[in-house]
Amino acid sequence: xxxxxxxxxxxxxxxxEKVFLECVQDMDHENMFWYRxxxxxxxxxxxxxxxxxxxxxxxxxxxxxxxxxxxxxxxLILESASTNQTSMYLCASSLSxxxxxxTFGSGTRLTVV
Amino acid sequence: DxxxxxxxxxxxxxxxxxxxxxxxxxxxxxxxxxxxxKYPAEGPTFLISISSIKDKNEDGRFTVFLxxxxxxxxxxxxxxxxxxxxxxxxAASGMxxxxxxxxxxxxxxxxxx
Numbered sequence: 001x002x003x004x005x006x007x008x009x010x011x012x013x014x015x016x017e018k019v020f021l022e023c024v025q026d027m028d029h030e031n032m033f034w035y036r037x038x039x040x041x042x043x044x045x046x047x048x049x050x051x052x053x054x055x056x057x058x059x060x061x062x063x064x065x066x067x068x069x070x071x072x073x074x075x076l077i078l079e080s081a082s083t084n085q086t087s088m089y090l091c092a093s094s095l096s097x098x099x100x101x102x103t104f105g106s107g108t109r110l111t112v113v
Numbered sequence: 114d115x116x117x118x119x120x121x122x123x124x125x126x127x128x129x130x131x132x133x134x135x136x137x138x139x140x141x142x143x144x145x146x147x148x149x150x151k152y153p154a155e156g157p158t159f160l161i162s163i164s165s166i167k168d169k170n171e172d173g174r175f176t177v178f179l180x181x182x183x184x185x186x187x188x189x190x191x192x193x194x195x196x197x198x199x200x201x202x203x204a205a206s207g208m209x210x211x212x213x214x215x216x217x218x219x220x221x222x223x224x225x226x
Binding site (some may be wrong): 004009033035040041042043044045048058090092101102103104105106107109 | 162202
C-alpha cells in the first residue's frame with residue numbers, strides 16, 4: 001500500500017528556532033508537495049517539487065524553504081519559526097499526472113510558542 | 114484569488130438522509146476535479162473524482178456531479194452515516210496549473226445518529 005510518512009505528529013518549537021519537517025514516500029512518485037491547513041482557509045500550497053533537486057514556490061512560500069536531495073524525501077524548513085506558522089502541515093506525493101490524485105501523510109501539528 | 118470555493122463551512126444532516134456538499138470554481142481551464150475527506154489528526158484521503166468530459170461519477174454511496182457551464186460541482190452522499198462526519202475538500206487541476214491541485218476551504222459535515 002502506498003505510503004507517505006511524516007516524521008512527527010506533534011511538534012512544539014520556540015519563536016526564532018529553525019524547524020525541519022521531514023516527509024518520505026515509498027511509491028517512487030515524481031511529485032511532492034507541502035501544504036498547510038488552517039481553519040477557514042483550507043489547504044494552501046507552500047512549495048512543491050517535480051524532481052530531485054527541483055523546487056517551485058506555491059501560494060505562500062514566505063518564511064519557508066524546502067530540500068529534495070533524494071526522490072523519496074522532501075523536507076520543509078522554517079528558517080526562523082514565528083507564531084503565525086502554528087498550523088497543521090501536510091505532505092503529499094503524486095505521479096506525474098495529477099489525475100491519480102495525491103497521497104497525503106498524516107500531518108504534523110506544529111505549535112510555535 | 115480563491116479559484117476553488119466551498120461557501121458552506123459546515124453542514125449537519127440526519128443519519129440516513131442525503132448530504133450535498135457544494136463547490137464552485139472560477140478557472141475554466143480546470144479539467145479534473147477531486148473530493149477528499151479528512152478526519153481530525155489525519156491526512157486527507159481521496160474519495161472520488163470526475164473528469165470534465167463527464168457530468169456524473171458514482172462510487173457506492175458517493176456521487177459527484179459536474180456542471181461545467183455553471184462552474185459548479187457537488188458531492189452527494191446517500192444514505193449519510195455517522196462515520197461520514199469529517200471535513201470534505203474539493204480540489205481542481207488543469208493544464209494551466211501544471212498538475213497542482215487547488216483546494217477549496219473545506220466543509221465540515223456532521224451526520225447525527
